[in-house]
Structures are given as C-alpha cells and as structure tokens.
Amino acid sequence: EDQVTQSPEALRLQEGESSSLNCSYTVSGLRGLFWYRQDPGKGPEFLFTLYSAGEEKEKERLKATLTKKESFLHITAPKPEDSATYLCAVQTNYGGATNKLIFGTGTLLAVQP
Amino acid sequence: DTGVSQDPRHKITKRGQNVTFRCDPISEHNRLYWYRQTLGQGPEFLTYFQNEAQLEKSRLLSDRFSAERPKGSFSTLEIQRTEQGDSAMYLCASSLLPGQPNTEAFFGQGTRLTVV
Numbered sequence: 001e002d003q004v005t006q007s008p009e010a011l012r013l014q015e016g017e018s019s020s021l022n023c024s025y026t027v028s029g030l031r032g033l034f035w036y037r038q039d040p041g042k043g044p045e046f047l048f049t050l051y052s053a054g055e056e057k058e059k060e061r062l063k064a065t066l067t068k069k070e071s072f073l074h075i076t077a078p079k080p081e082d083s084a085t086y087l088c089a090v091q092t093n094y095g096g097a098t099n100k101l102i103f104g105t106g107t108l109l110a111v112q113p
Numbered sequence: 114d115t116g117v118s119q120d121p122r123h124k125i126t127k128r129g130q131n132v133t134f135r136c137d138p139i140s141e142h143n144r145l146y147w148y149r150q151t152l153g154q155g156p157e158f159l160t161y162f163q164n165e166a167q168l169e170k171s172r173l174l175s176d177r178f179s180a181e182r183p184k185g186s187f188s189t190l191e192i193q194r195t196e197q198g199d200s201a202m203y204l205c206a207s208s209l210l211p212g213q214p215n216t217e218a219f220f221g222q223g224t225r226l227t228v229v
Contacts, residue, residue, distance in 0.1 A: 004155075034217060043117075043204050043220035044156065087155055099211055100146065100169070101218060103155025 002027045006088050006104035013111050016077045021107045023088030024070040031093040033071050034101060035064050038085045047073075047086075078111045085109070115139060117221035119205050125227045126195055133191045134224045138207030145188050146218060147180055148204040149173065156204050162188060163210070195228045202226075 003026045032051050036044035048057045050066040057064050063074040085108050089101035118137040126132050138145045148156035160170045164185035182188040202225050206218040
C-alpha cells in the first residue's frame, strides 16, 4: 500500500535556527513528490515538485531534496512567518492517470522570535 | 484573483440536512479534484473530473456524496443526510492535464463543514 510518513510531527525552532523536515514514502512507482505549506484554516499552498532522485529545488529560505526513499525540506535561518504545517504528497505512476495526491499528516512548524 | 475559489468558506448544518459546496477552478485547468481533510491529518482524495467527466471516486465517497462538473467549468459537491462524521474541511484543487509542464495541483481555501 502506498504510504507517506512525515517526521517530526511538530517542530519548534528559534528564529535563525536551521533544521530539516523529513518525508519518507513507500510507493511502487513515483511520478512526483510535492511539498505544500498550509496555514491554519486555509488550503495548502504549493511549494515544490520533485520528480527524480538527486533533484533539488529552492525558494527563499526553503530547499527541497529527493532520494529514492525520502525527501527533505531544509529551512535555513527561519523567520516567524515560516510557521505553518508543511505537507508532503506523492503521485504514483500506476493505477491510471488520476494524478491524485497521497498526503502525509504534515509537520507543524513553529518559529519563535 | 485567478486562483481556485470555494464557496461557502464555512457551513454549519444540522445532522440529516443536505449541503452543497461549490468550486471554481483556475480557468485553463482541465482537471478538478475534491479532497477532505480532518484535524491533524493530510488531505484525502475523494474524486476527480477531467473536463466534465468524473473519472474516479474514492471508497471514502459514500452513496450520500455526489459531485458534478457541468460543462467542465465549476464543480459542486453535495452531501445528503449529513452525519457528524462528515465534519471536515472540504478542499478543491485544479491542475493541467498530465504531460503538460507544471501539472501541480493548486488548492482553494476550502469549505469548513460542521455538522451539529
């Protein structure tokens, strides 16, 4: 069964304290891995798509990387406005062309000033 | 704003009542998805449309749920005879077709349903 596991469930950082969030996945065939940010009471906001092992993408203080079994979201010198839930999701390349996303449960990040 | 739009943002209903939600996708997107998200969980896939055709439904979508996308534009999700277990955030997303660049899904702000 396709599965996405995120860790830690919650992370508290001081402003400027860099860290990484983990997303491990078990799928028979990966079409793509996606990172989203979700603020309380709002819909997920798209951040990155990664398609193949070794791929990296960056946006401001965020950098996403992908291996054959997991992805990391690195946060460099975070600011309080980076506080949110970060969701990881995968698309599989079998079962038709649904392109549906299979999500993990997210990591709740709190950055304190 | 050219993003995905959902209406209403919040809905409180009594158990047993019917509710309907609306989603307006990004105009050039052929695909439209419905997801459900409960507290502390990631979104779970419910169903999706390619233009006006509903191509897949999750086992989560009981007979009380029905979705439509007339003319391949906006979509509606109706829940009949609501139950307390239906309380959740209902999210709509849209994307381009596979094989095109940038096929990531963009989400709306969701409709928060509370069944009392």
